[in-house]
Amino acid sequence: MGRIRLDLARGLAVVFADREAALRRVEEWAERGTRLVKLVFGPEGCGKSAWLRQSAELLRELGFDVLYVNPLQREFLAEVGVSDVRSRLVEILREATAEAWGRAAWALIDLARELIKAGRRRVALLADDIFQAIGLDKAAIYVKGMLGVIEYPPRSYDAVVAVVAAGEGVARREIGRHMWADQYPMWNMSRDGFKQLYDQIPGDKPPFEDVWRLTGGNPRLLGQLYEAGWDVDKVVEMFMRGKELNSPDLFRWRGWLEKAVEDPDVLWTVEAPEGLLDILVERNLVVHNLHDRDPRFWVDAPPPERDPELGVGKYVAWQTPLHREAVRKALGYGLRPI
Template sequence: MKRIYLNYAPNIKIRFVGRDLAIQRVIEWAEEGMWKPAVIFGPEGCGKTAWLKQSIEILKSYDYDVIYVNPFERILDTTLGVASLKKRLTQIFREALKTNVWGGVINTAIDVVREAIRVGRGKIAVIIDEAFQMIKTIEASSYIKALLGVMEHPPSHYERIVAIVATSEGRSRAEIGRHEWSDLIPMWNMSKNDFRELYDQIPGERPSFEDVWRITGGNPRILRELYKSRWDINEVLTRIIRSKRLSPNFIKKWSRYLEKIIEDPDYLWSGDVPERLIDILLAKNLVIDNLYEREPRFWIDHPPPRKDLDIGVGEEVAWQTPLHREAVRRALEKFGK
């Protein structure tokens, strides 16, 4: 299978590496089709989008009509073989670029899948990437239900459908998980061996691999941010503190709980932490809770370790990356007194 190259930084392209289990899952979907949409969730920057872009190439090789929509990066990529439907989707997408209202694009993409089946397209893949950050949570679940409706009650016979939705938005996972309209499948940061392959492609001088692993926990985006900042960890931490709005009021209000969660993320599920704080940490995409059993069949790729506090992973709860944990620690040192 041909591995794609991805833009990593100005004038730097890297080869998509690792994720063999995730690639094999896409091949199985391409060969067998799907019964319901798959919703892939995981830490911000863990590599979902890169995997989806590689998945597009796999699905094309199986002669699928592919629709890929990424509102967050403002990307539409489609190989749809019906010119009128392709034109319709493209027009709606261009309107959304102007208005920044994306619900209509997702709705149109689903309608286009339905119409493509009606006119006889046999193999169709629809991939919706990071849309939930741009729409209301209740809308997200309704679109999943609509996708399932197309798959269960198609307007005509079709050969196979692949429907994948990816999100880093913690609140949407809870809303979608209340229903049985999709298969919720987690993706974690890269395994240590896969991450080493990525690290080896980074040009120039750099810290040791073990140091980078302890800082990133295998998260490709954090690796890129460190590279762009010339490995200045303080610069990256400052950006995280600002982007996550780790304000003095927030830190002072919750400091006694945050101090314990830093030491062991499973404290979040101890029963002592207010539900309000749990919701906030999930909404800020600082942690992920309700981690699945560490069997590969429950994950889209290699699962995280059962527990590794060095990189902020507990049995039931994990920091999205070690640097997210460190950002909270720094904020506590600055504002928590």
């Protein structure tokens, strides 16, 4: 399989690294197709989009017609054997407005049906970061639409692979209420995989151990740290401001946050205030429901059972150690402007 090239930071191109298990998972899905839609979620910047783009390449090589759209990054791919389908997508995206990207996300479903109708027998629909573009309230309907392609195709086919990747922890709940999707969490990169990426970074850099402890294997953070000239405080403060961590809705739970910074599992207790976990999930600070580390339920290697140093609990984990650090720092500022 040809490995794709990606921009890890401004002016820093890298080759797609590792994620072997996740790519094998796609090969598995390609064999017989997905019976339900596969919903992949995980920490922001853990590498969902990169993996999905690499999967598009893999599926193409396996003989699939591949439709991929990412409205957030304004990217689409239509490696399809029916030229009309490709030009229809190009037409929709002629005006590059947010609405057009929302339409393109919906078009994925119609165009997949068109491909099957035209006699294509192996079709992949890869929908990446679409929920902001179509509206979170439409998440479940969208997934149902994808399932419709699998269950009620306009013509028989050999395999349909339907994958949705989402950063929003909330989308997961919205979709999980129905039996339309299998959910697969993806975690930050494994230590070995992350090392392969770290080794691609040129110039002076902090020792691998330090970078691992800061990022917990999150590739986006690696890129951000590189761009910031490895100024950790700067990146932590950017996070704190970007996520408005000095807001009253968080500070009313100050005592609990202090505990959660030490051990995120306190959020998964009956004593924890109702709603706090939801707020933290919504703000993309923690991931919950990590109970089972059985690799069958993960798209790639699961996180460790518990790793207090990285902020990984048995039930709840900080998305990365740096997310936790930003909260810790905000607690020091209090409600003052930051």
